Amino acid sequence: MTAPVRITPPLTDADVLRLKTGDKVLITGVIYTVRDAAHKRLIELLDKGEGLPFDPKGQIIYYVGPTPERPGQVIGSAGPTTSGRMDAYTPRLLALGLKGTIGKGIRGKDVADAMIKHKAVYLAAVGGAAALLARTIKKAEIIAYEDLGPEAIRRLEVVDFPAIVAIDAHGRDIFTEGIEKYRGAS
Amino acid sequence: MREISSKEITDKVKSLCMNAACNLTEDVEGSLRDALKKEASPLGREVLGQIVENFEIARNEGLPMCQDTGIAVFFVEVGWDVHVDGSLEDAVNEGVRQGYGEGYLRKSVCHALKRKNTGDNTPSIIHTEIVEGEKIRIRFAAKGAGSENMSALKMLKPAEGVEGVKKFVVDTVRGAGGNPCPPIVVGVGIGGSFEKSAILSKKALLRPVGEKNPDPEVSAIEEDILQKVNRLGIGPMGFGGTVTALAVHVEVFPCHIASLPVAVNIQCHADRHREVII
Numbered sequence: 001m002t003a004p005v006r007i008t009p010p011l012t013d014a015d016v017l018r019l020k021t022g023d024k025v026l027i028t029g030v031i032y033t034v035r036d037a038a039h040k041r042l043i044e045l046l047d048k049g050e051g052l053p054f055d056p057k058g059q060i061i062y063y064v065g066p067t068p069e070r071p072g073q074v075i076g077s078a079g080p081t082t083s084g085r086m087d088a089y090t091p092r093l094l095a096l097g098l099k100g101t102i103g104k105g106i107r108g109k110d111v112a113d114a115m116i117k118h119k120a121v122y123l124a125a126v127g128g129a130a131a132l133l134a135r136t137i138k139k140a141e142i143i144a145y146e147d148l149g150p151e152a153i154r155r156l157e158v159v160d161f162p163a164i165v166a167i168d169a170h171g172r173d174i175f176t177e178g179i180e181k182y183r184g185a186s
Numbered sequence: 187m188r189e190i191s192s193k194e195i196t197d198k199v200k201s202l203c204m205n206a207a208c209n210l211t212e213d214v215e216g217s218l219r220d221a222l223k224k225e226a227s228p229l230g231r232e233v234l235g236q237i238v239e240n241f242e243i244a245r246n247e248g249l250p251m252c253q254d255t256g257i258a259v260f261f262v263e264v265g266w267d268v269h270v271d272g273s274l275e276d277a278v279n280e281g282v283r284q285g286y287g288e289g290y291l292r293k294s295v296c297h298a299l300k301r302k303n304t305g306d307n308t309p310s311i312i313h314t315e316i317v318e319g320e321k322i323r324i325r326f327a328a329k330g331a332g333s334e335n336m337s338a339l340k341m342l343k344p345a346e347g348v349e350g351v352k353k354f355v356v357d358t359v360r361g362a363g364g365n366p367c368p369p370i371v372v373g374v375g376i377g378g379s380f381e382k383s384a385i386l387s388k389k390a391l392l393r394p395v396g397e398k399n400p401d402p403e404v405s406a407i408e409e410d411i412l413q414k415v416n417r418l419g420i421g422p423m424g425f426g427g428t429v430t431a432l433a434v435h436v437e438v439f440p441c442h443i444a445s446l447p448v449a450v451n452i453q454c455h456a457d458r459h460r461e462v463i464i
Contacts (some may be wrong), residue, residue, distance in 0.1 A: 022229065037301065067250045067292040076290060077250040082332050082365050104332070104423065105365035126233050126423055127332060127367035128456040129240040131249040149303060150253075150292050162236070164229065164425065175364055178426020182227060183419035185428050 004162070010058025011099035013119045019165045021172035025123060027161040031060045031102070033154040035081055038145050039089040046092060053144035053153055057097035060123075063104075065150035066134070075140040075156070079130030080104040083122070087111050094118040102163055106175045116171050124166035124174070136161040187269050188320040190464055192277035195270065195322070198462045199281025202326045203258060204289035206458040207250040210241045213394040214432075214457045221369050221422075221429040230427030234369075237422070237455055252456040255291035256328035258282045258310035261389060265319035278324075279308045294331070313385060325392050325461040333370060333454040336362035339384055342446040348407065351376055351448050356414045358450040359431065364424015367454035369432045371395055372415065375449040378439040383447035390435035391453045392461075399436055408434045422455075432457075 007015060008029040019025065032054055034042065042052055063083055067076030083103030090101060091114035099120050104127035115122060125133060139157035146152050166174045210218075218241070222234040244251035260278055264270075270277065286293055286307040293307040317323075338358045342350045355374055362370075375386025398405035412434040421427020432455070441447060 024232070064253065065292065065294075066253050067255060068290045070290045076292070077244075077253045079253050081254070082335070084365065104367065106363050106424065124364075124423065124425070126236045126240075128252045128454060129236045130253040131244040131247065131251055132236055132240040134249070135243070150294075166425075174426070175424050178227070178229070178421060179363070179419040179424070180426075181419065182421055182426045182428055184417050185226060185419065186413070186417055 009060050009099065011060070012058070016099055016119050016121050016169050019121050019168055021165050021168045021174050021177065023165040025163050025165060027060065027163065028159050029157070031062045031156050031158055031161070033064050033156060034061045035063050035065050035151050036085055037148050037151040038153050039086055041145060043089050043092060054155070056093050058099050060100035060102060061093070061098060062102040062156065075134055075137050077130035078134045078137060080125040080127055083107055090114065094120050107167060112167050112171060112173065115167060115169055119169045121165060121169055122167040123163035125163045133161065187267055190268055190270050190322060192270055192272040192274070194464060195274065195277040195324070196281040196284065198324060198464060199278050199326070200285040200288070202324065202460045202462055203282055203285030203291065203328070206326060206328050206460045207255045207289060207291050208244050208248050210245070210251065210457070211394070211459065213396065215241060217395045217432045218369070218455060221432060225422065225427050225429045227421050227425070227427035229425050230422040230429065233422035233425060234429070250291055252330060253292055254294060254330035254332065255286065256330045256458065257295055258307060259327045259329050259388065260310060260312045261325040261392065262312060262314045263317045263323040264314060265321045266316055267320035268322055274314070275312055278312055279310055282308050282310045322464045323461065324464070326459065327388070327392060328458040330454055330456065333366035333452045336366040337387070337449070337451045339380070339447070339449040341380065342448055344444065344446045346446065350446070352407070352411055352414065354448050355411050355434070355450050356418070359415050359420070359452070360418050362452060363420055366452045367456070368420055368424060369422055369429045369455050371432050371453040371457055372411070372434045373451040373453060374411070374434065374436040375451070376436060376438045376447070377441040378447060379441065379445070380447055382439060383449040384451070386437040386439055387449035387451035390437045391451055392459050393435050395457060396433045401438070404436050404438055408436050411436070
């Protein structure tokens with residue numbers, strides 16, 4: 001394993017283009033949590049020509065619905081959810097300058113193509129590693145849709161949040177490359 | 187006739203829910219540690235390393251190992267010499283309500299069409315069976331959606347036989363790729379009817395990980411599917427690797443002469459299952 005690449009949003013085109021599929025990254029800084037129901041609302045706002053609760057330009061969205069925090073906790077357990085459910089919404093946000101998404105599992109061709117076009121990256125975190133990942137979250141604040149509970153939009157401040165570049169802005173996909181490499185092996 | 191209070195059922199269910207979310211059972215832990223030793227891909231080992239570290243943090247600090255603390259699924263065996271002072275279903279659901287509330291677990295249950303959260307993770311899914319004796323056995327699984335969504339059922343033609351069954355299971359796992367959080371456990375229900383095969387496949391997941399079906403013919407099928415699945419190359423989290431599944435559990439039941447139902451229920455590596463006997 002090569003040494004991890006450290007990134008801090010907002011990301012520029014150059015930041016994104018140097019990331020390659022298979023790279024390990026450590027994210028420090030602000031990221032936003034958005035999942036199914038909140039995505040639906042964001043797209044509805046865009047359809048109506050209204051502004052979003054945060055400006056996606058240069059930012060990273062983390063697909064997560066944490067457990068409730070206990071007294072004294074910053075956030076509950078917070079691992080990635082399946083990204084493919086957000087595929088229908090992602091290209092719209094990439095067109096607005098969103099530079100990264102964090103989740104787990106494969107993504108559709110439309111998303112990968114939009115990532116090439118708008119220079120963005122898809123990062124995969126380890127699904128289920130929710131207690132471990134929550135440790136890297138130092139601050140959490142609900143900025144929209146509190147009524148959605150775990151699906152509310154949160155602004156997180158993270159330090160050394162670990163992820164893998166799963167699909168880069170050059171169109172390389174770890175899920176196809178990795179599986180091809182080990183197919184038939186035991 | 188033995189009297190069992192609904193309060194006792196509620197209390198037991200509450201602890202099952204809270205305990206399962208934070209503490210993996212030994213069978214799952216052992217199998218994940220073995221996977222870390224066996225995995226050929228360096229990235230796969232990195233993922234498994236995080237998975238092992240995560241369940242250790244969860245256990246030591248009493249935190250849910252995964253934010254998806256699941257929909258609560260129960261298989262309840264009620265002895266025919268038992269009398270419960272009230273509704274068994276209500277008692278179980280009350281335990282879920284209390285466990286998910288007091289345990290700070292995520293409430294992930296909503297109206298199927300309106301998508302409005304019920305707020306307390308109920309109703310749970312309860313399969314009841316009447317058995318001999320004067321005890322109640324409650325088997326619980328906290329079933330996350332990432333893996334549940336990758337499950338599938340097919341009514342095969344009897345002519346497709348055992349090879350058709352194996353192909354369907356392997357195709358289902360291949361199609362799921364990294365989505366169900368591999369390494370997975372694969373529950374397979376063969377036979378019965380449409381719904382029986384699905385219930386068998388879920389019940390198969392409640393076996394301790396890696397415990398073989400007692401019928402050698404069936405355990406040979408389990409072993410063969412496991413090898414085929416692990417040669418797919420999916421690996422931990424789908425990044426490529428040699429450990430895609432920790433185990434394949436198959437249950438078989440007689441079926442109609444014209445049918446061959448097969449259900450595949452997939453379980454993520456955060457395989458949270460617990461049981462209690464009252």
